[in-house]
Every structure is written in C-alpha cells, then in structure tokens.
Amino acid sequence: MKTRDRIIQAALELFNESGEPNITTNHIAAHLGISPGNLYYHFRNKEEIIHSIFDEYARDLSIRFQPQGESKVTADNLLGYLDAVFMLMWRYRFFYANLPDILRRDPELQEKYLAAQEGLHQNIMGMMNSFRASELLDLDDDELLSLANTLKLVASSWICYQTTQAAGAKITKAVIYQGVLQMLSIVRPLTTAKGKEQVILLESHYCEQVKRNA
Amino acid sequence: MKTRDRIIQAALELFNESGEPNITTNHIAAHLGISPGNLYYHFRNKEEIIHSIFDEYARDLSIRFQPQGESKVTADNLLGYLDAVFMLMWRYRFFYANLPDILRRDPELQEKYLAAQEGLHQNIMGMMNSFRASELLDLDDDELLSLANTLKLVASSWICYQTTQAAGAKITKAVIYQGVLQMLSIVRPLTTAKGKEQVILLESHYCEQVKRNA
Amino acid sequence: MKTRDRIIQAALELFNESGEPNITTNHIAAHLGISPGNLYYHFRNKEEIIHSIFDEYARDLSIRFQPQGESKVTADNLLGYLDAVFMLMWRYRFFYANLPDILRRDPELQEKYLAAQEGLHQNIMGMMNSFRASELLDLDDDELLSLANTLKLVASSWICYQTTQAAGAKITKAVIYQGVLQMLSIVRPLTTAKGKEQVILLESHYCEQVKRNA
Amino acid sequence: MKTRDRIIQAALELFNESGEPNITTNHIAAHLGISPGNLYYHFRNKEEIIHSIFDEYARDLSIRFQPQGESKVTADNLLGYLDAVFMLMWRYRFFYANLPDILRRDPELQEKYLAAQEGLHQNIMGMMNSFRASELLDLDDDELLSLANTLKLVASSWICYQTTQAAGAKITKAVIYQGVLQMLSIVRPLTTAKGKEQVILLESHYCEQVKRNA
DNA sequence: CATGAATGAGGTTTCATTCAT
C-alpha cells in the first residue's frame, strides 16, 4: 500500500478510536512510523486528509449503491442495502461524531457531503417507490417522502446517538444491527400484509445477528 | 446579572454560534469585556463552564417536564411538550453538535447526561402510555417502546442532523417546527381514527408555525 | 489571637507542610476562612509574611539564647541549648528547605538572616570557649573555630538534608534527636576524659529520646 | 552540539545563576535563540529537563567514582576525590539550592537521587575503611560510620550553606576549597600520627588553592 | 520520497495583587 493510502487508513482508524479533534497529525505520523514532514508531503494539511477520507467514503457509497435501475427491489436487496449502509456508517463513524464542526470549517466538504446525501436520498426514494410499486408499502407520496426522510435521519444519526447512550460505549456490530431493527420497526406499520411478511422475515434475520454479535 | 451567569450565557451563545471547540476561554472573556483571570475566578476550567451549562439545561428540562401524574395527556399537553423539547434542544444546540466528544472527555457529564436521557425516556413513555389509554394509539407494548425510542432519537438528533443538511444552515424556529412535524409523521400511522384527528390538528398547527417562521 | 498573627501561624504551618513556593496567598486565606483582601490588609505582600515569620524566628532565637555571661556552661545547659536549636529549626523548617531562593529575592531578609547567624555563631563560640575553660574540650583556637563552624553547618543543614534522604520523609522528633547525636559524635573525639563522660551521658539521653519518638 | 544538549547546558547555567523556580522554559528558549516549541520538541516538559540534568550529574558521578577496588586509597587519591566531589556539587549547585522542593514534586527523581546518595555513601565508606586499614585512621566501626555520615552531610550541604552565608555570595572555587578544608578539619582529630601528616599535607595544598582562587 | 528539527501563534491556567464596597 502506498504511503498516501496508509496515512488515510491510519487517520481513519485513529479518528474513529479517539475522535478527530483529539488526533494530531503527529499522532498519525507516529502511528505509521513516518515523519510529520512525510505526512505533509502527501497532504497539504490535516483538512485534506479528512477530505480524502470523505472521498473514500463517497466512493464506497457510490460503488455499493449503484442505481439499481427499474429492477424490482427484493427483500434480499434491501437486506444487503441496509447492511451496507450501516457498515459504511460504522467504517466512517468518527465523521458522524463531529459532523457539524467538520462541515462548518470546510465548505467544500460541506458541498460534497450534501451531494452524497442527495444520492442517498435518491436511493432510498427509489427503493421505497419500488416497494410501493410491488405493493409492499401502502403510502401516498407525502407519506413516502416522510418515511424516506425519517429513515435517512435514523440511519445518519444512529451511531452518533448510540455512542452517547452508554458510558464508554463501544459501537459493536450488534449495535449496528439494532439500528437496522429500529428502522424496520418504523417501516413495519406502513406495510401491506405482503410487506409485513417480508419485514418480519428481515427482523428475525437481524434479531439473530444481534444475538450472534452481542 | 452576576458575572458567573453572564459567563455561562456568553459561553452558551458563542458555543452555539461557532462550536465549542472553536471558542476559547479567552474568547468568552473578551466577549464579556472581562479578564481571563476573572473568568477563572468563577470557574476552575473550561470544562466546568460546560458542566454548568449542562446543569442549566438539566434544570430547564426538569422544570418544564414535571411528571404529569395520571392526568390524561391531551393534545394541547403534547403540543406544549413538543414545543418545549425542541426549544431546549435549540437553546443548547452546541451541545448536540459535539455530543460524543464532549461526553468522552468528561465521564461525570456523561453520567448526568444519561440521567437526563432516562428522564426524557420516562416522560415519553408516560405520554405514549397515556395516549394508548385514551385510545389515541393502537399499539402493543413492543411497538410502543419502539415508537418511544424512535421519537427520542429523532428529537435528540434533529438539530444536529439539520445543521449538516444545508450549507451554512442557520437553525431557525421553522427548522424546529419541521422537526415536530417529522415526529408527528412517525406517530400518525400508528394512531386510531380518534388519534388521527388530533395529529392532523397538531400538524396543521405546526405547518402554520413553519410558514410563519420561514 | 489577632488576624495578623493567625495569618503568620497559618502560613508557617502550610509552608512547612507543602513548601513555600507551593503555597499561594489564597491558600493561606482559604485555610483561615478569610478573604484574600483581608490578608493583604494585614500584609503588603507575600514577602512580608515570610519576613514576619522570620522576625518571629529571630525573636524565638534571641529569647532562648540569651548570652549566658561568664557563667560556666554545664552539660545541662548544653542539653537545653541543643534541644532548643533543633526545635527552632523544626518549627521553621520550610525556611531551611528553600533558603537560597528565599534570601536571593529579599536582600533585607538576607541581612536579618546574617545577623541571626552571627548571633548563633557567637553563642556557639561562647559555649565552646566555656567548655574549653572548664577543661571539657582540648582544642587550640583554630580547632575551636573549625568545630564551631562544623556544628553550625550541621545544625543548619540537618533538617533540609534529612528531608532529601528518604522518599516522603516526614521530619519527626526522632529525626531531630538524631541530628543532636550526629553533632555529639563530632564533638566527642575532641573532648577531654572529663568531657567524654559528659558527652556519653548526653548521648545516652538522646538515644533514648530517639527510641521514644521513633 | 545538538540542540537537546544545548538546552540542557543552558538550563543548567540559568538555573545555577538564578535558581530553578525563577527560570521558565521561555527564558531557556530565549537564551538559546530558539522557539518554545522547539524546546518542547526536545523535552516533554520542564521536569524532563531537570531530569536530564540530573542524569548527567549521575553519569558524571559514576564515571569519576568508579569503585576503586581493594587498592589502597592514597592521599593523592583522596585529593582527587574531594576535588571531584566538590566540583560536581558546584556544577550542579542549583540542584542543591532547592533539593527538598525539586524532589518532593518528582518521586522518580527522588529515587534516582537516593540511589546516587547510596553510591556516594558506599564510596566514602570504602575510602574510610581503606584509611583505617592503612592505619591512617583510628576508629571503631560506629565512629567510622558517624564520620562518613558527617562528611556526606557536609559535602552535600556545603554549597547551599555557603550561598546563604554572605549577601549576594558568588560561589567561587575558593569557597569550594574551603569546604574541603572544613572536611579535613573534621577528619584530622581522628587520624593516627601517620594520618595526621597526610592531612596536614592536604590542608596545606588546599590552603594554597584557596589563596590562589580568592 | 522522506526526515526531523524548528516555528510561532495561541490555548489553558495560575497567582500575587488591587480596589470598590
């Protein structure tokens, strides 16, 4: 792996562990056994590292969430999707722990972030629409939009929220899967009988995941 | 107003405006036209200021949200409650913008925060139960708990989430009221016919508030 | 007791306990439950407090060590004298722990200190001469002066020296009495047969004291 | 010379000149024409500088005072030894001016110091034993131990003691040599006839040194 | 590519001292 990438990985790791404001560029360099000068050879400044981490995040996001065309979204699809979203959130969790501050000081990043969020929104809307088309959901347009917004909010906030809910909380996979369950519990009351079956299926799947990873 | 309180107010103001990590004790002192020494006469350190702000928040919370006994929770009650929760969230929004970091470095605050969250949870559960008892909600116990959790999450995350959703977003009252509407949209599908009327009433109230404050 | 005196006593106590540089004027005031303003009403500055402590020390010194005229110095005399010197050293031990620094920054105190030392020197010389006249010591003039200087040095340095010889050493009475024994061990080889008896008597007295206070 | 060493030397110099508590890290940096940041690049904090100075002292001590085996200690040996001890004391005199305070706040240093003192003690005992074996001293075991303790005390305290004995006293080499003479005057009464010759020889040597350096 | 010493602004905090009441 190239030094540049190693820096990004180390920074991500340390940021997640201790919070971005508590990790200095020297920490990152020391963690890798390289000199601060070398770090600054690869990155103009700390912000640029964060930027690059975000770029990786955005890339991960777009790779995993290709627009799935008109193909019907199945429960399996959804399952994969939910898994992936939360795993991403977890991989870049430091980011969510300080989002307002990080974005405030970097307008360019702010823009990129909004673009990514818009993509996420389109994805979720696409899926919801597909579900409705498949008669798994029974909603009018407004309700559908509301639901999508709620789900985006829950997904975006889940990890940050959980870290604050327990002293010294380590975010484990179990916590992630509980987030998925929370989202399913929001969806369930809005499903058709047919949809409900699917949701229950998914719920039992994630319940088991939670137990397995507890 | 006493200097001690002026410091708390100034700190709160500046933290909200620029983020706690970006505001130094010197900033606060300068903003008030007092010496740094004076600030440290009233507070042992910066952390203690944050602590005091939190104490004020907790006090506000408990004053406004006295357990309402067995008295039936009316829609008006709820309206007042929702208003108040969001106003509090707004008043102490800097806090929510950095929660993971602030709590990580101050275990005592972490504990206080958890106690406050527990109180919030009890309140929400109380209200939901009351609604169910009044046959406004149609839910089993699990669903009720799920709902309460979702509402707490949305309430707790709303402001932080919104600040990230628009470039240079100023959190206005309109944004706050949109948060209330978001919560109502989650509740609505779970209501009885009787409950739905109430929700629709509340929604129209908050819609108007949003327009008025846009 | 007047506030002024209480300040002196509290300062002495705290200085001895924690070292003068580590005790602020606020500590002293707080310890007494008075305001810093009040402290500064009675003393122009911290230095003046130290000055006043020294004055008390000098007074104690001169009270106890009146020139004893030509009256023969007996072993009992000596015993009382040694006791008193070391007790004084102990009472004002903070002073000896920082002497170079304290004197450097206060030339007036330096002068007072030298005067006190000169007095001490005269006393010791007087006693030694008296011993020699009583044929307890067998020394020429040079040797007598050397002895006096050594004794003054040992007495002056004993407590400071001991505090550095053991981790977290508390200076107890036993330590003080060991200092006296150390001085006697210096004197003994210089005594006449008659003198030796006396020294041995004194040594056994102080040995017992050490045991009793261990 | 490396910056790290220059810092140590500058600190030593300034501490000796003005007392450790009166010299800040900024003083040291300014004295060297380097930035405070640079100083803190080489040392974590002020304490670490003091620690490093002590390490140098301990190294000097151990280099000069190798255990001299069973080889007879000659008067020349002793002369070299006394010279060296006092020169070391002088080189690191700031240390002796604040010993109780410096050790109190740094337990690790306290331990190192005690180890060094123990080494010193072993050396002195070794030499005294050797003298006795050579029939230069006429002492029983107790007396020998007493003597060693007195000598260690005098050596350890001499410079600190002298700085307090004269206004604005600069410690010169002459003062150092007077310290050696003081120690010899303690030893002399305990020597055999053969030993006395040696002591007188040494005394005349040091008398001349005092005159030359006055 | 890489090193690592160096910078310097600025952060938090301390403390002897003052002064209006």
Add this chain to the structure above:
DNA sequence: GATGAATGAAACCTCATTCAT
C-alpha cells in the same frame, strides 16, 4: 477590619505546519 470580584502578566504547553537536508 473585612469582603470578594477583578486584574493582567506570565507560566506551561500544544500542534498544524514549514523547510533544509
């Protein structure tokens, strides 16, 4: 006599960043 809020210089230390090698 006494209070206690207020001052301000200065101490220690951090860290993003630069630059000669």
